[in-house]
Amino acid sequence: MTREPIDAAVLLEELARIDSRNPDLSPDSAGERALAERVAQIVAGLGMDVRLIPVLDDRPNLVAVLPGVDSDATVIFEAHLDTVPADAGTREVRREGRRLYGRGTCDTKGSLAAMIAAIDRLSRTAGPRPTVLLACAVDEEYLMRGAGQLATELPSADVVVVGEPTSLVPARAHNGFLRFRVEVLGRSAHSSRAALGVNAINQAARLVLALDATVGERRRASPHPLAGHALLSATMVDGGIAPNVIPDRCSVLFDRRVAPGERPEEALAEAYEAIAQICERESITVELPEPLVSLGALETPPDAVAVVAAEAAASRALGRDVSAGGVTFSTDACCFYDRPDLPSVVLGPGSIDEAHGSVEWIELDDVDTAVRIYYDLAMTAHTIRQEHR
Ligand SMILES: [Zn+2]
Missing domain, CATH: 3.30.70.360 (Alpha-Beta Plaits)
Incomplete structure (x- = not known):
């Protein structure tokens, strides 16, 4: 393969510069389409089969598939495309050392960029490797109508990773x-x-x-x-x-x-x-x-492949024992409450304390760590499925 590996930090900076404020919250925003189209272009370049699926007026979800090799496992990486409104303090995207400032950097384009970089790595793995989907949803910050539509379309999976700022610690429960x-x-x-x-x-x-x-x-x-x-x-x-x-x-x-x-x-x-x-x-x-x-709550059992694989991958990357807990906020995983075949964990770089604030930022080293965790999680899910064959 001749193409350059994706650098998650560079990709994040590019994605953060694409305005995708939720137009229901920011009436002067054009919405998520430009971001969806750019992501579609990038992941098509990784050999993924990609579709933009209309949800709301000119606001499409994206679903892309990378077929697995010698594996029964399926892993879905899910992230929302929209952001909350941006005021003067968050409008400008700027890098200071290993920190990237700007609306959406933490919530949740850091997760999205890391997911794409992890899928790039997976696509270079000759095999075996799981089937991987990237699912990007519109409207998370308002009524979660994008994820609501995903719930009707996504195939069953062993793991759904919902990318949100959890400081790289997986969560298996939150309220709806x-x-x-x-x-x-x-x-x-x-x-x-x-x-x-x-x-x-x-x-x-x-x-x-x-x-x-x-x-x-x-x-x-x-x-x-x-x-x-x-x-x-x-x-x-x-x-x-x-x-x-x-x-x-x-x-x-x-x-x-x-x-x-x-x-x-x-x-x-x-x-x-x-x-x-x-x-x-x-x-x-x-x-x-x-x-x-x-919308219902998220509660994935502690012994689910999704949770075990996420805990193992996060523990390895962080160098300490990590166990999946809960978060106080709600995510797109709410939309999967009636789909027990979409066992979800919420996991991503950045802190929820930095999301939605008048200053939003993310540590780029955490984005790089997330790439390793996502890759490792997908490969671990494959291994666990293999053992239980
Ligand atoms: Zn979010």
Whole structure:
């Protein structure tokens, strides 16, 4: 093979310079297409069979396959293409020594670049080697609709590595999430004659506090050992049309984290039942539109090939015993909760503390270490499958 090996740090700098801010969060952004197209070009050069799959308007997922050699194992590397918005402090991509600054460097183009470099190494391995897929998703930072589509298309695998900043320590559990709106209905009246109306904002306030005292209290009392609390929080409120009108409508948005072992529809049913009881007791009238998003948790068993291979690869690279734990944030792995044949671990360079902040950066040495971990993980998955043949 004559082509130059991919240098993950150089690749990351190039990918970070391609604007892929999520257009639902940054309306002036063109979205993920330019990044998807550039990645498609690069991985096609590695001999991968690559497809761009439409998900949202001009915002495609990418799925690429490198066929295995003498192996039953399949490893999927998954990373999201989009980033959160960038302000002045994160817009500019710049390198200082072995540190790269800029939006997306840590979340999650560092993982993406390392995955591509690891696949490059795998493609140079004559064999045996596992079948490897690269799956890149749009819209992780908003509604995870890219990964939602991947869940309907990806083949079964031994390991799905979801690339997110975990400081190179694999995670096998995190919460999912559910977002639903409650429309509280009242009756409008002139505010000088308030008694003629029913104040929807007052009713919503009663509902929010009563719900927090029941479901909220129950959630605070029962953290998951790896994923932490799966709380119910009122996160947005909207009501009223004028300063002197008693509002006839108040809309409250709730965010409920979904714990491992729990199904999102159960979490929703729990909330709806509590709401029904409160409404009955307090004479509150509500409408409950379809939830905005409903995604389950990640919980991969500790003895799964995915977890064992990730722990082994990370332990070797970091020179210490690493065991997979949990993370407090949610990832695209939420979309695979109904696909036990896609056992996932979240694993990537960089710290979540550096993601989404007004300064975002990543250590390039950690990106290089991630390349070794990803490569080793894929080869270990092959070996484990071989032993269990
Ligand atoms: Zn991310």
